[in-house]
Amino acid sequence: MAQAVEQSKKAAGSVIIIAERCKGCGFCVEFCPPEILELSSEYNAKGYHPPVLTVRDLCTGCNICGMVCPDFAIYGYITKKKTKET
Amino acid sequence: MAEELYDIEVAVPENPIESFLRMDRMPHIWCPGCGIGTTVNCFARALETSGLDLDKVAIVSGIGCTGRVAGYVRLDSFHTTHGRAIPFASGLKLANPSLKVVVYSGDGDLTAIGGNHFIHAARRNLDMTVILINNFIYGMTGGQVAPTTPIGASASTAPHGSFEEAFNLPFLAESCGAVYVARWTAYHVRHLTKAIKEALLKKGFSFVEILAPCPTLYSRRNKLGDGLDQMVYYKNSSEIKNGAETKSVALDLQGKIIVGKFVDKERPTYIDAMNEHFRKRLGDRYIPSDENKEPNPCLERKSRSAASAGRASF
Numbered sequence: 001m002a003q004a005v006e007q008s009k010k011a012a013g014s015v016i017i018i019a020e021r022c023k024g025c026g027f028c029v030e031f032c033p034p035e036i037l038e039l040s041s042e043y044n045a046k047g048y049h050p051p052v053l054t055v056r057d058l059c060t061g062c063n064i065c066g067m068v069c070p071d072f073a074i075y076g077y078i079t080k081k082k083t084k085e086t
Numbered sequence: 087m088a089e090e091l092y093d094i095e096v097a098v099p100e101n102p103i104e105s106f107l108r109m110d111r112m113p114h115i116w117c118p119g120c121g122i123g124t125t126v127n128c129f130a131r132a133l134e135t136s137g138l139d140l141d142k143v144a145i146v147s148g149i150g151c152t153g154r155v156a157g158y159v160r161l162d163s164f165h166t167t168h169g170r171a172i173p174f175a176s177g178l179k180l181a182n183p184s185l186k187v188v189v190y191s192g193d194g195d196l197t198a199i200g201g202n203h204f205i206h207a208a209r210r211n212l213d214m215t216v217i218l219i220n221n222f223i224y225g226m227t228g229g230q231v232a233p234t235t236p237i238g239a240s241a242s243t244a245p246h247g248s249f250e251e252a253f254n255l256p257f258l259a260e261s262c263g264a265v266y267v268a269r270w271t272a273y274h275v276r277h278l279t280k281a282i283k284e285a286l287l288k289k290g291f292s293f294v295e296i297l298a299p300c301p302t303l304y305s306r307r308n309k310l311g312d313g314l315d316q317m318v319y320y321k322n323s324s325e326i327k328n329g330a331e332t333k334s335v336a337l338d339l340q341g342k343i344i345v346g347k348f349v350d351k352e353r354p355t356y357i358d359a360m361n362e363h364f365r366k367r368l369g370d371r372y373i374p375s376d377e378n379k380e381p382n383p384c385l386e387r388k389s390r391s392a393a394s395a396g397r398a399s400f
Binding site for chain 2 (some may be wrong): 002016018021023024025026027030031048064066067068069071072075
């Protein structure tokens with residue numbers, strides 16, 4: 001239970017990647033604070049490698065990737081975890 | 087007792103800045119690794135947090151890579167001739183003082199071709215926000231030497247390297263009378279967003295210089311890697327010095343970058359000075375330029391047509 005409460009205090013989030021807009025500059029991969037993004041081996045229609053989220057649990061939804069992305073192709077958002085009291 | 091965890095989606099998963107952009111014009115023309123898109127991102131977020139009425143914000147750009155911003159932002163926008171973004175913006179502000187006018191353009195556009203307009207708008211303290219993207223070169227026209235190209239950097243019109251002293255833009259802006267001067271890089275997204283917000287809310291000539299990588303013409307020609315390498319250089323070589331003397335913040339080729347908010351002072355704006363002066367000289371005969379009152383051409387037209395109708399029935 002203690003662990004669950006501990007986890008509930010942590011910020012949690014995720015990212016949405018719009019792969020077709022990506023130009024593969026790698027800004028989000030370089031400046032992701034928990035370093036959980038990497039360029040995938042897949043190609044998009046323009047021939048660039050879009051990023052992928054590797055460890056979803058570590059994402060805090062800080063949106064640094066969304067701020068540095070010059071192509072508006074990625075953004076982070078917060079999903080809040082709440083502890084249900086009975 | 088805590089029993090189960092469940093997720094609540096707080097933020098709607100929709101890119102929050104899409105509402106600020108003309109998404110039908112995407113993808114934009116900027117190269118992979120160019121920093122201009124990042125600055126637009128920060129600008130959109132600053133605009134969102136500033137609480138300004140978006141119907142009252144107008145954006146004016148000149149020509150160049152950065153000049154394309156006016157076409158991509160969903161605001162009243164004006165894509166003007168080369169170097170003349172500030173004159174157009176001045177006219178806009180004086181004719182409709184209720185607007186918040188933002189000039190968004192590049193270093194070549196604002197300080198070379200439009201350098202004269204830049205210094206005089208700062209001298210008059212016209213109430214506008216100038217966001218200058220400095221990529222050290224003329225990007226769109228093919229990488230020619232700009233007034234900001236550092237000594238030693240190669241450009242298409244200086245194949246053996248530039249030997250001219252480059253502009254120190256914060257110093258130029260401060261010495262001409264700007265009331266808010268800051269410099270950040272495309273790497274400092276949070277600081278930059280805050281600085282743009284402050285500049286938007288500041289009354290008077292506020293100036294934000296943003297260093298952004300030009301991977302295609304500047305970095306590649308000078309063998310500095312791609313856009314990402316330039317961003318890493320900004321990260322490693324920047325030093326935040328708020329309130330630093332602008333005289334000491336000149337840039338050199340791949341040297342140390344001093345960033346921060348350098349100037350934040352108060353000075354009467356052009357419109358305030360004009361109102362005060364003519365009120366003193368002309369007294370009641372003078373109708374002041376009111377920033378809270380919007381000129382309404384529709385009403386004017388109506389009253390004029392009503393007057394003419396009146397005359398006709400006479």
